[in-house]
Amino acid sequence: MRTYLIIGVQAGLAAMLAWVVAHHLLRIEEPTFAPGAAVAVIGASLAKRARRTVELLLGIGVGIAAGDLLIALIGTGAWQTGIIVFLAITGAAAARGTGLLMTQAGATAVLVATLTPANPDLELPRAINALVGGLVGLFVMLVLAPLNPLRTIRRVAGSALDLFANQMTACAEALANGDARRAEVLLKQMRNSESKLMQLREAVSAAEEVVQFSPLRWRRRQIVYAYRDGVEHMERGYRNSRTLVRRAGTALRDAEPVPPDLPAAIEEYGTAVRLLHRACLAGDEPVQARERVLHAVRLGGKACRHEIGFSGTIAVSQLRIVANELLRSTGLRRAEARTLVRRAAAGQPS
Structure with missing residues (x-):
């Protein structure tokens, strides 16, 4: 419980700093994904957090690429969303990705497929938020508040x-x-x-x-x-x-x-x-x-x-x-x- 209490402190601190960096320093209006990515890096597991940060960013990249490419070919809609998510997750799995990479690829593909018509510039802020969250999470757990x-x-x-x-x-x-x-x-x-x-x-x-x-x-x-x-x-x-x-x-x-x-x-x-x-x-x-x-x-x-x-x-x-x-x-x-x-x-x- 002591160990996980420290992890909770790390996650809370990382979420706060990620929000501040994304919203106040980078002027991103909706920095929701930044604290989410920071918490994902810290809270997913005690071990291999640096690798999980890379997986997080790769998953987002795969999701964006799959979404953009397929939307240009088949458009948007219910069945199009299903195909986009299917291809994003199977692409991540084919690259021997872990659960975190596949989850992020699928979640990002959903966002791109469903929100792109109303928010055509969603992809870049999403990627920046993920990068900010991942880096802030690493900074907190390795520099500000590392485990003993x-x-x-x-x-x-x-x-x-x-x-x-x-x-x-x-x-x-x-x-x-x-x-x-x-x-x-x-x-x-x-x-x-x-x-x-x-x-x-x-x-x-x-x-x-x-x-x-x-x-x-x-x-x-x-x-x-x-x-x-x-x-x-x-x-x-x-x-x-x-x-x-x-x-x-x-x-x-x-x-x-x-x-x-x-x-x-x-x-x-x-x-x-x-x-x-x-x-x-x-x-x-x-x-x-x-x-x-x-x-x-x-x-x-x-x-x-x-x-x-x-x-x-x-x-x-x-x-x-x-x-x-x-x-x-x-x-x-x-x-x-x-x-x-x-x-x-x-x-x-x-």
Whole structure:
């Protein structure tokens, strides 16, 4: 809510400035589209706003071109409007345009087709308004009131990491208690958690855009890029953990033996994720999180040296894959992470 409150402030400020620029500086009598374009740029999404500004302007250009060309050929009217909008949107789609580009192309084509007879000079003010709105929107979100990139990432990451940790704890408890039903319910919950990952990707993308273009945030570039790489590995780890939970549930349904070290290892992963979140908030090196990850791998290796079934063995293999991704998310290189996991699995000191 804090993030979207800031976006609301940005949108309101951009709408006001776009109106002032279009109406008072450029002397456009009807500057309605300028604040509309500014709000579209800011409010459409947290991420990729610069690209959305370009899409907005391209969509308007496609709509104007389609409208002008077809009006000259077939005139105006109900069926003519339908054809003009159809061709404008399909033209934008053929150019692999996104929803925003197609929407703007279609909306502009409607305006050109329906209002041109009464207002023959509508196209140029519409294009100028869109340009003013888009540029003002970019100016507000990158210069006047940019988001704090680190605060945005940490706020969203906190929710995602907390969910990840709690789900690992729930999996460990299901294994320890022999509760196959709980493991099934947990797997369904994890499959429905993609929205959290999407929010995290969106927040990181927005932060990356801010540090690329906002002079006030340039000094945060390296930290944000490190978060970007870490989030990529965290996503992979989370998706592999779903396979882990599925195999844990299968082991329980098939009444396979579950050595105590296996649920203990999964619980250690939950603890590692919590420690990783805490280190991110404090801006510290996640040393303790790495130690917990490697301890989890050691426990998984001990579980394999006891009587364990097929699904349990696969679960341990997934534990090691998740461990590698978690170590990579803390900033370790691929070779170093693999070496540490391999030694821990063999019971060797790291």
